[in-house]
Structures are given as C-alpha cells and as structure tokens.
Amino acid sequence: MKNILFLLLFLPGIALAQDHESSIRKIYDKELSTGHTYDNLRYLCKEIGNRLAGSPGAAAAVEWTRQLMESYGFDTVYLQPVMVPHWERGGKDVVKIINSDKHGSLELSALALGNTQGTGPAGLSGQVVEVKSIPELKELGDKVKGKIVFFNGPMDPKKIDAFEAYGGANAQRSSGATEASKLGAIGSVVRSLSNTINDIPHTGNQRYNPDFPKIPALAISTQDAELLSALLSEQPDLRLYLESHGEMKSDKLSYNVIGEIRGSEKPEEIIAVGGHLDSWDVGEGAHDDGAGCMQGIEVLRLFKEFGWKPKRTLRAVMWMNEENGLRGGQEYARVAKEKGEKHVAAIESDSGGFLPIGFSSSGTEEQRAKLASWEPLFRPYQVWNLDRPGGGADIGPLRDQGPILIGLKPDSQKYFLYHHTEADVFEVVDQRELELGAAAMTALVYLLDQEGI
Structure with missing residues (x-):
C-alpha cells in the first residue's frame, strides 16, 4: 500500500522532470547544431558596426533587428519610441x-x-x-x-x-x-x-x-x-x-525594438529577455552587447522553430541607450507600468558572449528559491550557479513592478580586455560559447514559461 501511495504522489513529478530534461536537451542540440545566434551577430557587427545611441549605426541596428524578428514570424514586432542623448566624439x-x-x-x-x-x-x-x-x-x-x-x-x-x-x-x-x-x-x-x-x-x-x-x-x-x-x-x-x-547635441528619437510571441494560457504574464542594442562608438559592440541581443532574439526563434506555444507571453527586447543614459530601460518600465502590464520575469544578457556558468537574480525569497531549484536541470550543461544576487541595468527599472530580475552570468574573466574598446569586435566572440549562452537562456525561459515563478 505504501509503495502504491509513493507512486501516486511522486510519479507525476518524476515525469515532469523527465519532460523538462528532454526539452532542455532538445534546445541545446538544436542551438549547437543549427543555431542562428552567431551568424546574426556577425551581420550586426560587420554590416552595421558600432551603435552609439543617436548615431546612424544605432538607427540601422533598430531597423535591421525589427526586420530580423519579423522574418522569424513572431506574433508582433514593434518599435517603442524613446528620446536618447546624442553625443559625438x-x-x-x-x-x-x-x-x-x-x-x-x-x-x-x-x-x-x-x-x-x-x-x-x-x-x-x-x-x-x-x-x-x-x-x-x-x-x-x-x-x-x-x-x-x-x-x-x-x-x-x-x-x-x-x-x-x-x-x-x-x-x-x-x-x-x-x-x-x-x-x-x-x-x-x-x-x-x-x-x-x-x-x-x-x-x-x-x-x-x-x-x-x-x-x-x-x-x-x-x-x-x-x-x-x-x-x-x-x-x-x-x-x-x-x-x-566631444559634444553633447540635442536628444534624438530612437527606439527599443520588441518582438513578441503571445501566451496561449496566461498571455497577461510577460517574460522579457534580451540585451542593449546600443554600443560605444569604437569597436563593433560584439560582447557589449551585440551578443546579448542576438541571444535574446534566438530564444524566441527556437520556440518558433520547435512549434512550441508558450503559456505566457514571451518578449525579446533590444533596449536602446544603456551605455550613456539608460533611457531605453527606463522608458520600457514606464510604459509597462502605464499599461498595467504584468512582468513575471525579465532576463538580461550583458556580461559578454562567454561560456555561461549560471544566472544571477534579484526578487523575493520565493522567486529566487524557485530559480535555484532548477539547478540540477542545468548542471549537465555545466551551468552550475543559479543562486547569485544580481540582475541587469536595463531590467532594473522594472524592479518595483514585482518580477524576478535575472542576469546571464558567463565566465567573464576576459571581458575587460574588450569592454568599451576598439577590440570588442566579432572575431573575439567564440561561436560555441555564444551559442551555449543562448541555449541556457532559452532553457530558463522554457522553465519559467512552463512552471511560472
């Protein structure tokens, strides 16, 4: 009798865990074999280049990422206007x-x-x-x-x-x-x-x-x-x-670029994922933060490729003007609050396209405990630490609206070789490390969508 009771209580949980393991394995296999993240980053860096807010490069990046997300068939792709500072060297x-x-x-x-x-x-x-x-x-x-x-x-x-x-x-x-x-x-x-x-x-x-x-x-x-x-x-x-x-000129109109797959069961609950589209005016903004932007778009692209219908609404957000003003993150949070939107989670990748080792977070004890409970599902992929405090600059303004704020944490020992320099170019990003980061973010979004937090 006790054995039967055990099976009744625990078999559903075991089956759910196995289903998650299978889905996460599928995510990694697909991204590491036929992912788009690396090629998309190549185009952003080599065809557009650096993207300081208010510059022609930033405007070109806005239009290209809009077209890219439309080409993937996301349910909605739109531009969110934001006035940004315009500095020229x-x-x-x-x-x-x-x-x-x-x-x-x-x-x-x-x-x-x-x-x-x-x-x-x-x-x-x-x-x-x-x-x-x-x-x-x-x-x-x-x-x-x-x-x-x-x-x-x-x-x-x-x-x-x-x-x-x-x-x-x-x-x-x-x-x-x-x-x-x-x-x-x-x-x-x-x-x-x-x-x-x-x-x-x-x-x-x-x-x-x-x-x-x-x-x-x-x-x-x-x-x-x-x-x-x-x-x-x-x-x-x-x-x-x-x-x-250097000279500060008049503010210029720019945009956050947002792509969305609408949730099938709880569309009012939003999971945002992405990075900042702007960069400094030297180098190509590859690690900072072209990598995070392309990883964010890849999350939604993989859901579309698998034919998965998320329960909750997924958003890929390319925030504008993190580097010298944070206007994009502030405007995104302001509009979300004005519309009464309910973000349950926001994930930012802005620590470089290096080997992912974990996620940092800020939120309630319950939110962070739920995140940490998924660590065994990530360990096979050498993502081992889901209990670090942190978050991200562009998602920070959402804090008082209640979501858990999460940052992808790669091994960033080499990050400050390239950060804000002419050396931050496409060639210094390793394809496999970049794709492992995209897969980790997709796996986390999958768990957040399936289980909530």
Missing part, C-alpha cells in the same frame, strides 16, 4: 606628456569618455596630479586647482569576480571629472578600467554635475597609466596636453 582624442626629462614630448593611448565636453582644437595643458581614488582627491582639496587630475586606481586583482573589481574602480571614471571640477581642476585623465596591462584605452560613460564646470575627461591605457605614474614619481612637475572634441 568629433575627432581624435589626445593625451600627451609635454615636458618629460626622459622622453620630452610623448603621446599616450587615449580615448575621451562618453558625454564629455571636449577641449576643442586649441586643447589645454596643465600640471598633472595623481590620485588613486575620489576620497584621496578630496583630501588634496584646492591643491588641484588649475591642474589636471590623473585618477590611477586599478581594478583590484584580488577580486575573483571581474565585475566586482570593475565596480570598485568605476567611480573614478563615472564621477571623477565632476569631483575634480568641484575643486577647481581643469581636466581629468583616468586609468582605463581593465584588469590587464595593455595599450588599449577604454572609453565609457561619465556624468557631469550641472552646478560645476564641465571639464574634459579622457582615459588612457593601463600601460600608459603605469608609465605616467612612474614618471610622476621621478618628476612631480610633469605636464600634460589634452585635446578632445
């Missing part, structure tokens, strides 16, 4: 040592930071003062007045998680120019945010405080940051010449 960026006892005049590898106000063709020069952090800058007070502040705080090599190291050093790039301006500095130079010593400068966003002068802000490569620091230790009166041509 405008010319070559220069950081040059001009009075070195050892080298005389020496140009460094440099890129202006995003949204920076340029010097114009006349440039500017001044004595340089090195600090390792914003607190150290504040201790100097008015000693930096009339000078150029050099922020040389490296990413902490002891942090195993490269994103944790990035977060610890990011303030000097995003806020350094404003903090220096408050103390009367005339310019800002920052060490590129990379955990490798090389000669590739990294751009990235920085934010001005409108109450203080908008001083130029440029990044130099980690190799040149080491050199500049060494020269300053021997010659404290070292001077730099800065030249940049």
Whole structure:
C-alpha cells in the first residue's frame, strides 16, 4: 500500500522532470547544431558596426533587428519610441606628456569618455596630479586647482569576480571629472578600467554635475597609466596636453525594438529577455552587447522553430541607450507600468558572449528559491550557479513592478580586455560559447514559461 501511495504522489513529478530534461536537451542540440545566434551577430557587427545611441549605426541596428524578428514570424514586432542623448566624439582624442626629462614630448593611448565636453582644437595643458581614488582627491582639496587630475586606481586583482573589481574602480571614471571640477581642476585623465596591462584605452560613460564646470575627461591605457605614474614619481612637475572634441547635441528619437510571441494560457504574464542594442562608438559592440541581443532574439526563434506555444507571453527586447543614459530601460518600465502590464520575469544578457556558468537574480525569497531549484536541470550543461544576487541595468527599472530580475552570468574573466574598446569586435566572440549562452537562456525561459515563478 505504501509503495502504491509513493507512486501516486511522486510519479507525476518524476515525469515532469523527465519532460523538462528532454526539452532542455532538445534546445541545446538544436542551438549547437543549427543555431542562428552567431551568424546574426556577425551581420550586426560587420554590416552595421558600432551603435552609439543617436548615431546612424544605432538607427540601422533598430531597423535591421525589427526586420530580423519579423522574418522569424513572431506574433508582433514593434518599435517603442524613446528620446536618447546624442553625443559625438568629433575627432581624435589626445593625451600627451609635454615636458618629460626622459622622453620630452610623448603621446599616450587615449580615448575621451562618453558625454564629455571636449577641449576643442586649441586643447589645454596643465600640471598633472595623481590620485588613486575620489576620497584621496578630496583630501588634496584646492591643491588641484588649475591642474589636471590623473585618477590611477586599478581594478583590484584580488577580486575573483571581474565585475566586482570593475565596480570598485568605476567611480573614478563615472564621477571623477565632476569631483575634480568641484575643486577647481581643469581636466581629468583616468586609468582605463581593465584588469590587464595593455595599450588599449577604454572609453565609457561619465556624468557631469550641472552646478560645476564641465571639464574634459579622457582615459588612457593601463600601460600608459603605469608609465605616467612612474614618471610622476621621478618628476612631480610633469605636464600634460589634452585635446578632445566631444559634444553633447540635442536628444534624438530612437527606439527599443520588441518582438513578441503571445501566451496561449496566461498571455497577461510577460517574460522579457534580451540585451542593449546600443554600443560605444569604437569597436563593433560584439560582447557589449551585440551578443546579448542576438541571444535574446534566438530564444524566441527556437520556440518558433520547435512549434512550441508558450503559456505566457514571451518578449525579446533590444533596449536602446544603456551605455550613456539608460533611457531605453527606463522608458520600457514606464510604459509597462502605464499599461498595467504584468512582468513575471525579465532576463538580461550583458556580461559578454562567454561560456555561461549560471544566472544571477534579484526578487523575493520565493522567486529566487524557485530559480535555484532548477539547478540540477542545468548542471549537465555545466551551468552550475543559479543562486547569485544580481540582475541587469536595463531590467532594473522594472524592479518595483514585482518580477524576478535575472542576469546571464558567463565566465567573464576576459571581458575587460574588450569592454568599451576598439577590440570588442566579432572575431573575439567564440561561436560555441555564444551559442551555449543562448541555449541556457532559452532553457530558463522554457522553465519559467512552463512552471511560472
């Protein structure tokens, strides 16, 4: 009798688990043999290229991804208007040592930071003062007045998680120019945010405080940051010449691109998945974030190829303007709230197209426990950690509407070789790793759709 009761209680659950295992195996087999993710990324990178918000490249990417999702037969494909900031680099960026006892005049590898106000063709020069952090800058007070502040705080090599190291050093790039301006500095130079010593400068966003002068802000490569620091230790009166041509122009109309497969049983419950379509104006935006966009589209394409009718509504979302404004994510959340939409989950891939090792999440204890309970289904595919805290920048504005926010977590140790640089091109993305990420995201969307959360 006890054996019969056991079978009655547990056989349905065993059968359900086996059904999930079979479906997930099918997803991986299909993506790794005939997936479209890699070829789609090739087109985005090589035929369109970089896609800074407000640029012709961004406009071309919007139209191409719209046409791509329509070609796959999604139930609905539409553009969601959003006004985005429009910054242009405008010319070559220069950081040059001009009075070195050892080298005389020496140009460094440099890129202006995003949204920076340029010097114009006349440039500017001044004595340089090195600090390792914003607190150290504040201790100097008015000693930096009339000078150029050099922020040389490296990413902490002891942090195993490269994103944790990035977060610890990011303030000097995003806020350094404003903090220096408050103390009367005339310019800002920052060490590129990379955990490798090389000669590739990294751009990235920085934010001005409108109450203080908008001083130029440029990044130099980690190799040149080491050199500049060494020269300053021997010659404290070292001077730099800065030249940049960046200019903020009027906001421009752009779009989030959204493709949808409507749910058959609970169409009011939405699962969103995707990445940000914009990139910086150097490189091709392959890892950041062409990879995440193409993975998001692939999720819905695989459902269509299998002929699966989802219970819940699935959306592939290409958010616009993550890099220098986050306007797309904010507008998407605003419209969702205005319409009374019910997102049960939002998944973002914005950590590079590397080998997936897990998912991070933020949500209620119950939501996160349900996500973690699926870990055994992912272990055969070496996706082993579903219990990390996290989420994503573009899905963050949805937080107060109640969905679980999930981020694909790849092995990103190499990410900051390419992040925000001319080196972020299609050729540095591995096809198999990219496809494994797409398969993992599709498997997770499948489970969320079948079981809810």
